[in-house]
Amino acid sequence: TMASVVLTVFAVILSVEFIIGNAGNGFIALVNSLDWVKGRKISAADQLLTALAISRIGLLWYIFFSGLLSVFYPALLFTENLTRVSYMTWIVTNHFSMWLATSLSIFYFLKIANFSNSTFLFLKWRVEKVILVTLFMSVVLLIFNIAMTNTHIDVWVEVYRGNLSYTLSHYAHLFRKFLCIETIFVMIPFTLSLTTFLLLIYSLWRHLNKMQLNATGSRDTSSTAHVRGLQTVITFLALYTIFFLALLLQTWNTNLLENHLSFLVCQSLEMFYPSGHSCFMILGNRKLRQASLSVLRWLSANAKMQIPSFHLPFR
Secondary structure, eight states, rough: OOOHHHHHHHHHHHHHHHHHHHHHHHHHHHHHEEEEEHHOOOOHHHHHHHHHHHHHHHHHHHHHHHHHHHHHGGGGGGGGGHHHHHHHHHHHHHHHHHHHHHHHHHHHHHOOOOOHHHHHHHHHHHHHHHHHHHHHHHHHHHHHHHHHHHHHHHHHHHHHHTOOOHHHHHHHHHHHHHHHHHHHHHHHHHHHHHHHHHHHHHHHHHHHHHHHHHTOOOOHHHHHHHHHHHHHHHHHHHHHHHHHHHHHHHHHOOHHHHHHHHHHHHHHHHHHHHHHHHHHHEEEOHHHHHHHHHHHHHHHHHHHOOOOOOOOOOO
């Protein structure tokens, strides 16, 4: 039937996203890790990219396996231990994925933007310390998040203890509470990223006005850096918005959880965030882009010669 065909198509899309996401994020981590192994200095931006790629791999595997459980073994969702493990895994992977991307946005903003404000200059000269403090604060928030979620799970278990007929609506009720908590914690890094995006736009506007006053028509390196920084931040914000809206739709409409097709559509939208963003990060980073082109040339050459080679194509 048509429904079966569409279901198969979205299952394939989900699988392709999973493979691309793991390949893309794994590639980012591999390239930067090889530089570290070879004793090369890794920039703060590359360190953040590597950590972000690793966290995204964890998020990809969580989304993939939670989707499999929801479709094939939904009864397991109602067990206390699996519920607790599932929520904690989600919190940790999503938390670091969000905060590392936000830290990257802050890093680009402080490195690229031009303001004469004394506070901005103070932070700009100490950008790496700012990132460390940001990540430390995020860990403190993570601890609060885990504590609050554990409390809600404990209450849920007590309320439904002895009730042998857990239903989907019971689980959805818990997940809505969980999502409310997550929304509070997610809005902090999301707002920070949005703020850096708006400030970068303002900085670029001021810079372009200054160029016009100086009768400079061609785009300079600062303008190019602004545009690349804006592309990086807006891509993250747009993809995470799609991810979170799909999660909201899936959570607040319990009928979607029972409809495999609707569920797979939502899962595909959620998977697009950690999967697609890795591709944008590779394209937006000169070193990663060059390494990826080297890999493609290497694969093309080996395919033509049909001679296997196990030497890495980049150094």
